Amino acid sequence: DAGVIQSPRHEVTEMGQEVTLRCKPISGHDYLFWYRQTMMRGLELLIYFNNNVPIDDSGMPEDRFSAKMPNASFSTLKIQPSEPRDSAVYFCASRRGDSGNTIYFGEGSWLTVV
Amino acid sequence: GENVEQHPSTLSVQEGDSAVIKCTYSDSASNYFPWYKQELGKRPQLIIDIRSNVGEKKDQRIAVTLNKTAKHFSLHITETQPEDSAVYFCAAAVSGYKLSFGAGTTVTVRA
Numbered sequence: 647d648a649g650v651i652q653s654p655r656h657e658v659t660e661m662g663q664e665v666t667l668r669c670k671p672i673s674g675h676d677y678l679f680w681y682r683q684t685m686m687r688g689l690e691l692l693i694y695f696n697n698n699v700p701i702d703d704s705g706m707p708e709d710r711f712s713a714k715m716p717n718a719s720f721s722t723l724k725i726q727p728s729e730p731r732d733s734a735v736y737f738c739a740s741r742r743g744d745s746g747n748t749i750y751f752g753e754g755s756w757l758t759v760v
Numbered sequence: 761g762e763n764v765e766q767h768p769s770t771l772s773v774q775e776g777d778s779a780v781i782k783c784t785y786s787d788s789a790s791n792y793f794p795w796y797k798q799e800l801g802k803r804p805q806l807i808i809d810i811r812s813n814v815g816e817k818k819d820q821r822i823a824v825t826l827n828k829t830a831k832h833f834s835l836h837i838t839e840t841q842p843e844d845s846a847v848y849f850c851a852a853a854v855s856g857y858k859l860s861f862g863a864g865t866t867v868t869v870r871a
C-alpha cells in the first residue's frame with residue numbers, strides 16, 4: 647500500500663492567493679482527517695470525514711478554510727485568501743473504522759505564505 | 761473538548777539510559793491513547809498505543825502505562841539509542857475519532 651498521499655509536498659505562495667492541498671487516503675479507509683502543525687499550536691485537528699461526509703469541522707480556523715471529499719479516494723483543503731499566519735505543515739490522515747483506531751498520516755504539505 | 765498535557769517538553773538522555781514521557785488527559789470518556797514519533801521533516805508515525813481496558817503494554821524497548829483513575833499515561837523507552845532521537849507526541853481520543861495531541865517532547869539521545 648502506498649500510504650496516504652498528499653500533494654503538493656511544498657508550496658510557497660503570496661498572501662491573498664488561493665491554496666489547494668490534496669489528499670488520497672489509504673484504500674479502504676473510511677475516515678479522513680486534516681491536521682495542521684505549527685510550532686506555536688502543535689498538531690491541531692481541522693476537520694474529519696466519515697464515508698466522504700464531514701463530521702466535525704469545529705477545528706477549521708475561519709471561513710477562509712474549506713474542505714471537501716467528493717469521493718472515497720480524494721479530499722481537498724482549500725485556503726482562500728491565504729495569509730502569512732496560515733504557514734504550517736498540513737497533514738492528511740486516514741483510518742479504517744472497523745479495524746481498530748490506528749490513524750496513518752501522510753507526508754504532509756509544507757505551506758509558506760509570504 | 762479533550763485537553764492533553766505532556767511533560768517534559770525536552771528530554772536529553774545518555775545512550776543506554778531510559779526515557780520517560782508523561783501525559784495527562786481531561787476527558788474521562790477517552791479510551792484510546794496512542795504515541796507517535798516524528799523525526800525532523802517527517803510524518804508522525806504510530807509507535808505504540810493502549811486502550812482503556814489495558815494497564816500496560818510493551819513492544820521491545822517501548823512500554824506504555826495507563827492509569828485511568830488518575831487520567832494519566834506514560835511512555836517508557838529503555839536502552840535508548842541515537843535513532844530514538846525525535847519528537848514524541850501522546851494523544852487521547854474517544855474511540856480514536858478525534859485525537860487530541862499533547863504538545864510534544866523533543867528527545868535527544870547523547871552518544
